Amino acid sequence: MADCTKAHETRAQGAAAHDSLEHGAAPAAATPHTDWSGFGFETRQVHAGEYPDLNTGLRVPPIALSAGYVFDDFDDQVDRFAGRSIDPIYSRQGNPTNSVAEARLASLEGGSSAVAVSSGQAAISSALFAIAQGGDHIVSTASIYGGTRILFGRSFKRFGIEVDYVWDAADDAEWDRAIRPNTKAIYTETIPNPRNDVTDLSRIAEVAARHNLPLVVDNTVGTPALIRPFEHGANIVVHSTTKFLTGHGAAVGGAIVDGGNFDWEAAERAGRSYPLITDVKPGLGSMVDRFGPGAYARATREGVVNDIGPALSPFNGFLLHQGLETLSLRMERHVASSLEIAAWLEQQPEVESVDYAGLPSSPLFELAARDYGLTADGAGARTGSVFGVTVRGGIAGARAFVNGLRVFSRMTGIGDTRSMIIHPLTSTHATFAPEINERLGITPGLLRLSIGLESAGDLIADLRAGLDGVAAVDGVDGVG
Ligand SMILES: Cc1ncc(COP(=O)(O)O)c(C=O)c1O
Incomplete structure (x- = not known):
């Protein structure tokens, strides 16, 4: 969870002190821990991402309804705007309630970090806009959600990003014919909607790796409770959290999870280009230099979601982290x-x-x-x-x-x-x-x-x- 308020970090530090205790040796009124790595899926779906509220002791992470954040002083404001501090400026970039959902989902998927957005369509668009721009190309499997096919054929086309489809994902020659020098990603779904024609992810991941391309997978219908695409070679996972993750049909939302397992610089050396992730900013370095395995998620948050603005309401973020508890x-x-x-x-x-x-x-x-x-x-x-x-x-x-x-x-x-x-x-x-x-x-x-x-x-x-x-x-x- 790269994004959190100063107060949130202070609370997290308090919890880290508890983390140094042996399991089972925690104080009677246990303050929530912050590190849930190594725990089982069911434990992480309840606890990952929670943070101790040292002010009120609230057990359930609350809904942080605030559009913005207070700067400590003049220089803190300067540093945040200059990118020298990653503390947030505004809730369009990040919010403590949504951070709980992001960290929880990243943990369940086995990724490095996640970005919550306002819908599944926003997740797919933001995930791919961080990778591709006008003049670029994406290859997708043919059997995908109809709304995504419409998005690719209408808005992506208008923005100059072309999408071609592979009909037989088992046919290497069809992939090789479809992939071009300006191709930037391969896109697929775990359990395609509507026909449940499950995708052979590890096979598609091999194709992606052979062509130095990130594999982006929509795991809305699968969910990390049934399949974790990173374990099959995927690099980025997107979700419509509107569905199983939030679970009750009450809140539209989406999320992008960074697997932290794609070497963006190696892909560039092999002839691909990912400027949002690898371009060096004077005095700061590239996203890869600054955020390592979370570089892609950070680039998506700062370079796409913050610009275009599909922020998730913290109210819906709350429903999402609640929903995940019983996934x-x-x-x-x-x-x-x-x-x-x-x-x-x-x-x-x-x-x-x-x-x-x-x-x-x-x-x-x-x-x-x-x-x-x-x-x-x-x-x-x-x-x-x-x-x-x-x-x-x-x-x-x-x-x-x-x-x-x-x-x-x-x-x-x-x-x-x-x-x-x-x-x-x-x-x-x-x-x-x-x-x-x-x-x-x-x-x-x-x-x-x-x-x-x-x-x-x-x-x-x-x-x-x-x-x-x-x-x-x-x-x-x-x-x-
Ligand atoms: C597989 C899949 N991906 C994405 C979406 C879009 O999600 P949303 O409706 O949250 O924008 C849907 C919606 O049905 C879906 O089924």
């Missing part, structure tokens, strides 16, 4: 219900197919089991809770299915406590050319499900009611 528990339940429901769906006569890599019948199951592991009962692999189901009857079948549901919410959104459904072809993918949708498998009968935390039996009963509607139209309409 692993919620993900286990999301996965268990998803497997039960996916297995049930594939047996239903009104269902043409189910796209869930965790099902033993999926062509991606071997990869899913390797990277995500099996559930405790061995019933399947832990590939999250966002997946596709294709019903018979095309658009008419999809309409009857959606309209017959009560527990599932008809809405855009994934990854919170409630179950949700949407028809991608007429929503997230509505603006794409028919041949792109056909290639992506976005067909008239495809629905995206996000399985929530309700009773699995109630969800199955609800889906059965929807499928009864499909049975009534199937064979009559026959569209698709």
Whole structure:
């Protein structure tokens, strides 16, 4: 956590004194520790990033609603603006509440540091704007969230950053053809939304390393409870924290996590250029000189987020660090219900197919089991809770299915406590050319499900009611 107020640092120093005590030898009224490295995932999701409030003793890190910070004196202000002090100037750059969420998420992902921003789209944009500028190029896998494809095809294009897609991530020749001298990053998702067609990250990481490129991975649908992309060779992770991380569908947010494992200077020596990260400022040095493994995150915070301004409200930052405390528990339940429901769906006569890599019948199951592991009962692999189901009857079948549901919410959104459904072809993918949708498998009968935390039996009963509607139209309409 590179960014904190002076007061925050003072408090952190107090905690560091406690850290020097042996575990178990802490005083009865334990002040929170600051170093949680070496502790288990469940411990870190509760504690990492918290700081002791020496003024009030508050146990839960509070919401720091302040737009700015007091300078100690005239020279402190001069130093902060000159970049000689990294203490913050303004909450657009950083905020103590958001710092808790940032440090907690960095710890869970196994990264060096993180930057919280105002949405998942802001995270993707900021992450890539720190690396690429007008005239540059990015290569992405083809199966990604529709909103990201729109972002790349519209705003990135307008800003002069071109994005090309690789359709078969296993085909080295396709990667080699797509990557150019002005390519600056490879972009992918762990569990692509909407079809749960899990990505072979270590294979893509090999391609990225061979071409001296950072690998940027959207881990929104995976979450660090199921997969940690840095362990598979990724260099930067982005999140829509709106989803599983905050967890309750109440707050839009995003985050960028720096793996601290990409050698920006070596990439430059090999012919790439990353000026925001490696350019030397007189008297200060480069971001790499100053921040080492946190150079990329710091460059993103100072050089993109502070300029463009997608700051996360501390209120939403609070909801994010609260949500993270129960992440692993919620993900286990999301996965268990998803497997039960996916297995049930594939047996239903009104269902043409189910796209869930965790099902033993999926062509991606071997990869899913390797990277995500099996559930405790061995019933399947832990590939999250966002997946596709294709019903018979095309658009008419999809309409009857959606309209017959009560527990599932008809809405855009994934990854919170409630179950949700949407028809991608007429929503997230509505603006794409028919041949792109056909290639992506976005067909008239495809629905995206996000399985929530309700009773699995109630969800199955609800889906059965929807499928009864499909049975009534199937064979009559026959569209698709
Ligand atoms: C995989 C993925 N990435 C990014 C986003 C965008 O996030 P946000 O809605 O927080 O901007 C979404 C939204 O659905 C998503 O599913």
